[in-house]
Amino acid sequence: MLRKIKTLAFVLVMLITTGMSSLKAQTLDDAILLTLRQQFVASQKAFESLVSQQPSNGNNYFYFGQNYMQRYLSDTASVSLKKSIVDATNVFNQGIKVDPTNPLNLVGLAEMALFLKDTAKANSYLAQTEDLLPGKHKKIKMDKTINANVYIKMANAYVISNTRDTARIFGYLRLAEKLDPKSFEIYLVKGDAYFYILNDGSKAIYNYTLASSYNPMSASAQLRIGQLWVRSRNYEDALTTYLQVVKMDPTFAPAYKELGFLYAKNGDNKNAKINFQKFLELSSGNIEAQLQYINTLFTLKDYQEASAQAAKILKTDSSNVDVYRALAYSHYETGKADLAKQELELFFRKTATENIRTSDYAYYGRAHSKLHLDSLAGVYFLKAYDMDTTKTNYLTEAINAFNSAKAFNESIKLYKKKIQLGIETMSDYFFLGYYYYAANLYNESDAIFATLTNKAPDYIPAYLWRARALSMTDPETLTGAAFPVYQMLISKTDSTATKFATERAEAFSYMTFYYFLQYSKTKSKEAALKAMEYGEYVLAIKPDDEKAKQIIDNIKKNLNKPAKVAN
Numbered sequence: 249m250l251r252k253i254k255t256l257a258f259v260l261v262m263l264i265t266t267g268m269s270s271l272k273a274q275t276l277d278d279a280i281l282l283t284l285r286q287q288f289v290a291s292q293k294a295f296e297s298l299v300s301q302q303p304s305n306g307n308n309y310f311y312f313g314q315n316y317m318q319r320y321l322s323d324t325a326s327v328s329l330k331k332s333i334v335d336a337t338n339v340f341n342q343g344i345k346v347d348p349t350n351p352l353n354l355v356g357l358a359e360m361a362l363f364l365k366d367t368a369k370a371n372s373y374l375a376q377t378e379d380l381l382p383g384k385h386k387k388i389k390m391d392k393t394i395n396a397n398v399y400i401k402m403a404n405a406y407v408i409s410n411t412r413d414t415a416r417i418f419g420y421l422r423l424a425e426k427l428d429p430k431s432f433e434i435y436l437v438k439g440d441a442y443f444y445i446l447n448d449g450s451k452a453i454y455n456y457t458l459a460s461s462y463n464p465m466s467a468s469a470q471l472r473i474g475q476l477w478v479r480s481r482n483y484e485d486a487l488t489t490y491l492q493v494v495k496m497d498p499t500f501a502p503a504y505k506e507l508g509f510l511y512a513k514n515g516d517n518k519n520a521k522i523n524f525q526k527f528l529e530l531s532s533g534n535i536e537a538q539l540q541y542i543n544t545l546f547t548l549k550d551y552q553e554a555s556a557q558a559a560k561i562l563k564t565d566s567s568n569v570d571v572y573r574a575l576a577y578s579h580y581e582t583g584k585a586d587l588a589k590q591e592l593e594l595f596f597r598k599t600a601t602e603n604i605r606t607s608d609y610a611y612y613g614r615a616h617s618k619l620h621l622d623s624l625a626g627v628y629f630l631k632a633y634d635m636d637t638t639k640t641n642y643l644t645e646a647i648n649a650f651n652s653a654k655a656f657n658e659s660i661k662l663y664k665k666k667i668q669l670g671i672e673t674m675s676d677y678f679f680l681g682y683y684y685y686a687a688n689l690y691n692e693s694d695a696i697f698a699t700l701t702n703k704a705p706d707y708i709p710a711y712l713w714r715a716r717a718l719s720m721t722d723p724e725t726l727t728g729a730a731f732p733v734y735q736m737l738i739s740k741t742d743s744t745a746t747k748f749a750t751e752r753a754e755a756f757s758y759m760t761f762y763y764f765l766q767y768s769k770t771k772s773k774e775a776a777l778k779a780m781e782y783g784e785y786v787l788a789i790k791p792d793d794e795k796a797k798q799i800i801d802n803i804k805k806n807l808n809k810p811a812k813v814a815n
Contacts, residue, residue: 280311284468285501286531288319299342306350309343313356321408322502323536325543326570328603333360351380355401362409370411374402396428404437407445417441432466435459439472449476467493467500474506478513486510501530505537508544517548535561535568542574551581569598573608580611585618606635610642613649622653640671647679656683674704678713685717693717711737712751719758728762735759749789756785757796764799776803 279298282291295312302308313336320332337360343353358373381395382388403420406413418441424434439455442448453476460469470493477486487510493503504527511520524541531537538561545554555578561571576591592612596604613628629646633639643662650658663680666672681696697714704710715733722729734755741748763779766772780803786796 276307276311279315283311283315283318285499286318286322286505286534286537287501288315288322288531288534288536291315304346306343306347306353309339309346310350310352310356313337313339313343313353317359317408319536323540325605326536326539328600329363330602333363336360349380351377351398352401354380355398355405358402359405359409362405362411365411367411367413370405374405377402392427393431396424396431397433399424399427400431400433400437403441407437407440410444412445414441414445417445430462432459432462432469435462436466436469436472439469443472443476443479449480452476465496467497467503470496471500471503471506474503478506478510483510483514499530501527501537504530505540508541512544512547517550520544520548521550521553535565535571539568539570539574542578546577546581549581551578554578555582569595569603572598576615577607577611580615580618585615589615589619604635606632606639606642608632609635610639610645613642613645617645617649617652620652622649623655625649626653626655626658640666640669643671651679651683656687659683660687674700674707677703678707678710681710681713681717685713685720688720690717690720694721706740708737708741708748708751711740712754715755715758725758725762725765730758731762753786753789753793756782756789757793760786760796760799764803767803773807776807779803 276298279291279294282288282294292315295308295315298305298308299312316332316336316339320327320329336356340353340356340360343350343356347353354373354377358370358377361367361370361373377398380388381398382390399420403417403424405411406417418438421434421438421441424431428434435455435458439452439459442455443452453473456469456472456476460466460473463469470489474486474489474493477483477489487507490503490507490510493500494507497503504523508520508524508527511517511523524544528534528537528541538557542554542557545551545557555575558571558575558578561568562575565571572591572595576588576595579585579591580588588611592608592615595608596612609628609632613625613632616622616625616628626646626649629642629649633642633646643666647659647662650656650662660680660683663672663676663683666676667680677696677700681693681700684690684693684696694714694717697710697717700707700710701714711733715730715737718730718733719725737748737755738752741752745752760779760782763775763782766775767779780800783796783800786793787800790796
């Protein structure tokens with residue numbers, strides 16, 4: 249769900265207050281612009297400088313806190329939400345301490361509570377916010393545009409945290425609209441609410457267009473329209489819109505990132521790389537941006553370049569442990585499983601537990617498989633599956649690893665699990681039956697192959713292996729347990745006899761031997777003739793089959809001999 253809202257990362261920076269401080273607006277605007285451009289290293293330094301120069305200005309602290317959240321929202325896969333909330337909360341609290349009458353930092357704390365799904369605490373902070381705003385029976389004076397801006401941020405706190413309280417969202421926006429009806433930020437937030445909360449693309453684009461009409465130079469409004477086109481798979485209009493954004497503001501880095509994603513989606517690797525490189529150039533020093541580029545290179549299957557980019561980051565900054573992950577993945581994909589294993593082990597040692605993804609264990613398992621450490625590989629695939637049980641392909645990878653390790657008991661457990669979950673394939677039934685057979689569990693094998701023949705009545709190997717399992721339950725061929733299934737195999741392959749000649753030979757051989765045993769015990773002429781008939785079928789397929797020849801010769805030699813008279 250958080251991934252769904254990361255494209256909202258640009259809204260907060262556009263909601264710039266215009267008069268609650270004695271600080272020159274341009275200075276704060278410059279810091280915010282760095283955040284907007286996703287130049288988070290530079291923006292961090294700018295905000296640190298601002299709060300140092302103007303320590304009593306609450307606005308500086310609010311936008312400083314938003315800088316932490318925007319860094320998270322720009323790449324929810326790489327940046328820790330928990331750490332971002334902690335860092336932002338600390339800054340908001342400092343802002344409240346130095347500028348207690350400024351409502352913005354209380355809005356910031358409410359937003360943090362909403363991210364943590366603590367609506368009671370969020371409501372408390374918002375109530376305190378409203379106490380600082382003008383109203384009936386209050387002597388508080390505030391410029392209408394500033395007052396409106398606070399309401400916009402209150403609404404946006406719900407939108408950006410993906411909190412589905414539309415009564416609050418639209419209620420705050422209506423209050424803002426009464427105070428400053430031409431504020432384009434109102435319509436950006438309203439568009440986001442329709443886009444991400446209500447999934448209403450028509451109303452979203454209407455509000456984005458309205459925002460753009462009130463501020464024709466708003467790159468953010470146009471960017472959102474492009475993102476909406478992408479979501480509706482209208483890639484042609486999305487491309488046109490993104491190109492308009494970069495024409496409008498050639499320094500607007502997020503537009504190049506979106507162009508990179510769009511070109512990659514359309515299979516245009518060359519332009520995807522060009523635009524991501526431009527994005528990196530404009531967001532220089534941003535490790536998260538470089539990691540996003542590496543992720544795109546993975547999408548493009550350019551693993552060599554991904555590996556080179558990861559190594560390049562490590563030369564200048566080895567503190568970001570996610571780079572080791574990127575390098576490990578790249579090395580695995582380029583056939584360097586030993587390096588991938590070592591780098592993932594380093595990553596596991598350095599990173600926090602909550603930063604480990606299912607794919608980390610999956611790649612670790614794959615590296616073990618490549619190095620023929622199959623039992624351990626199976627363990628790590630299961631670890632990946634346990635973290636995200638929707639990724640059922642990890643069960644299949646675990647099965648394959650255990651099969652390679654000849655740990656068939658573990659494989660059997662996982663085949664059964666897939667069947668219980670209802671995610672099995674026909675091959676899962678086959679191999680479960682096969683490994684039951686290999687484990688001498690012939691009744692279980694028979695049951696599974698019986699199920700498979702019901703589900704896939706034309707799948708001949710299922711009949712063959714069911715017959716084999718049944719024959720092992722009757723090792724002396726006393727009851728002919730496998731006879732009916734071999735008979736069914738013959739019937740099923742009459743029209744494809746050449747294709748299944750080997751299987752048919754096996755079936756005829758069993759029938760030959762069964763009738764020969766019946767003849768040996770009862771001296772039944774009918775049994776003898778049947779044995780000879782099936783023996784001839786065997787020889788028609790395999791002329792050198794010694795067993796069939798011996799049975800036929802034996803019967804011919806003894807069939808017409810007179811019975812011995814007892815003394």
